[in-house]
Amino acid sequence: MSTEFEAIPLLTLPAVLFPGTFLPIELHEPDQRALLGECMDSSRHLGVVYTHPDTAGAPVSLPSTIGCKASVAFLLHQNEQPMHAILFGEHRIRLTEVSQQEPYPTGLAEMLDELDGVNARQRTRQAGRIFQQYLSLIRQRYQADITNVPLPDDPTAASYLLASALYVPLETKQRWLESATAALRLEAELAYLTEECERLTTFLTLTRGHRHAYTIPDYEHFAGMISLN
DSSP, X not given: OOOOEEEEEEEEESSOOOTTOEEEEEEOOHHXXXXXXXXXXXXXXXXXXXXXXXXXXXXXXXXXXXXXXXXXXXXXXXXXXXXXXXXXXXXXXEXXXXXXXXXXXXXXXXXXXXXXXXXXXXXXXXHHHHHHHHHHXXXXXXXXXXXXXXXXXXXXXXXXXXXXXXXXXXXXXXXXXXXXSHHHHHHHHHHXXXXXXXXXXXXHHHHHHHHHHTOOOOHHHHHHTSOOO
16 A cells, blocks of 8 residues: 555545546635635645535535546636536545645545456456446437447446446445455456446336337328228
């Protein structure tokens, strides 16, 4: 495990940021806006930590000490309107100390090493195949214009991209962020993708049969079958 530490300001959000991914956010709290403005002006990093929506922005009481070191990639702030920003995740961190200071909390962050784990490359290839199948089923289910998104060959990068892209509860995303290795993260993501593909395939099969069973015949043909006597 890495022994590199860094003192950074903290942004608690009802969202989970993963290394190598982007997170668009909208901020209303003055302290959070001040934090991002300062980080943008000074190119300073910050720590993004998931907090339950009911407590986001409140004094720090973290459900987890695992978060993500981030930089501000984009910032838009006009008068009293909400601040819009895009954060870029750079490195997974563990908070060893947290203090509530003004105008925002700070923490001592340990930079965590990224480990591939057992069979990580094999699981990356499996995840790449089933993710394409999943996207194809999503296109059919929702008539959505979604292009194929190839996964990186690197297990850690692939696992984080999937974790960011998949529509799962925030608590699940946080568990994936906390996974000790990329292989364990990919194993959980593969289980989710497999279950979703089975569910979508069943739905599409049933709805195709339903539409076929209740298709209305051509009107002229239908009228010719009816006697006027």
